[in-house]
Amino acid sequence: MSQKITLGLAAAALLISILAVALAWSTSAKVEEALHATGQELGALTSAVKSLNSTLASLASGVEQRLANVEREAAAAKNATAILLKAAQAPAGEVPVKYAKLFSIRYEGGYYVLRDALGRTILLAPRGAGPALTKFYVDKYKPAAVVYYPVQRAVYMSSTHVAMAYRLYKEGGDAHVLKSVVGIMWGKEYAWHLPEVAKALENGTIRDVGPASSPNYEQIAALKPDVVFVYFYPGPYGTEAVIQRLDQLKIPYAVVNEFQEGSPLGRAEWIKFIAAFYNLTDAAVKIFDGAEAKWNSLAALAREAEHRPRVAWFIIFGGVLYPAGPQVRELISLAGGRYAYSNYSRVDLEVVLKEKDVDVLVWSGYGVQSVSDILKIEPRLSELKAVAVGRLYAYSDAFYQLANAYPDQVLEELLWIIHPELAPPGNFTLFVPLR
Template sequence: AGLMWGRSYEWHFPYVAKLLADGRVKDVGAAWAPDYEQLAAIRPDLVMIYTFPGDPLVSKLEELKLPYVVNNEYLETTLLGRFEYIKFVAVFFGLLDEANKVFRYVESSVQLTSSSSKRLVEANVVKPPKVLWFSVFRGTVYVAGGESYVANALTDLAAQYLFRDIKASGSRTVSVEELVARAVDADIIVISTDLITSAEDLLKEIPQLRESKAFQQSRVYRYNSNIFQLGYYATEDWFSELASVLYPAYFHDSAYDFFLSLR
């Protein structure tokens, strides 16, 4: 077996880390430019890949006569839509019945959290929180599109996403000035990266955010590094923990700490 990006990350699944350490799973390099010689030597029964515009991976796999299947769950625009790919993967292992059971459990959990959040707002117990969700790297700001799974998750939790008007399902760049202008109304800011680990780091990039409501009320959060692996694995916990960020008096953190308060 082989794994793209195998040794590029800290693994939050201990058994995957052990398989890599023992050599039973080979690291075959970057997803867009794997080590094709090593990949061919493994002689995989199947290669599961993402595809991107201009990606040469498919043509190269066909040239090597390696069977492949495309798993583009990242294009889905809802949290459950992404998680539902568990069924797709399960088919190749003869585990579809088990995957259907897991999906039904996660779906019901997400729907319960969603309906509980909406009831709080509909009953005027709380006001819909206004949320800013972005990352910044070397002065460039990336916001989640208004049709993204992030925007739809916030809507499902009765929150107002402040870049909902951007008609995109992926991320888009905006100017620092536009971000700061919208930050004025934000009750909560979520930094969608684990590269910024402190308030000082963020303010070095965008010092104007110091005066924002979310900063003044200490409601700024960042991604924990585990979110990129365990956040997909534990979708219902990702969703319920986001609910706890939005409505801390009514929901509890999960055991994963996907969203960390930025200090």
């Protein structure tokens, strides 16, 4: 009996052990499954964390980039504001132009804004100016040319332009103006009445760069001018092609058509335009004001004359008589004279020979040295009173070179001619008494 109980207990124990092992196996499998599932979740979580970290890093980089952009934009805005503030606070105004119609000069701080004879805008920027401020004015005015002043190297097309620069140099006391002239068109074709210019052309300091209608562009480019002063007129023998070529070569130029102004003072006033390229507008204004004051003083003196002599003014060339134009007639009146042919709408040789009672004859050209030179051209002029009494004058060969720059001297010498009793003649420069 006890043996049976023992066997029964053993069997029960064995069954319990088997059940325990089965339970343990089942639990282990579940645990393993649970661990596997947990591992997968951890992997997914790790991947998600990595993705989040990447996203956060990308966001951080984007934020840094945006912050950098904002900082740059803020700095640019600050600089732009500073430039606008500087421009707004800079003194602005115009250089006074009283008589000339074909140019203007504005200034804003250290910058000049010019209008030349073709209506082009030229920006003059001071050397060493900050590029940002210069760009501001370039964007504002969109100039046809930007020139940095004071110009170091300049080429001139006309001797009349050189004469204005010379007067600026001589009376303004700035030698740099003359030193800046490195080239002149037709330079060696003129008889120069500006001694320093003549000497510089002779020793090669100033180069002759060929005729005004077709200059030597290679030579001009080699001189590396800051600016070329040109005059403009159209036509097959004009200078339009010169301007087009300078545009192609990207050589800055300024158009100076002083000869188109309606008055002598208007022509002379172009000295202010040229002076701007040297930052010498104050000196030019002073020079011009002095010339204007002398002009007005001479005109006032002429008004005191008790009589007004009759003045004939013409030249005969190729058998054709060319009389005085409206500007010359006004000049005669200012000098206290009467134009001899004011009652005629058309003046020719027949009129001149009819109106013999003229007090003064001005031959409006040069190349004649005596009365006999005139009479070789037209012998019948001997019948004129002015020729008979010896009051016959001609232009000197300096007239066309200097007259536009020195209108006060033109009027002074004309007063000597018409009213020697009011203004005893001095040394003639622009006119020549013919004997």
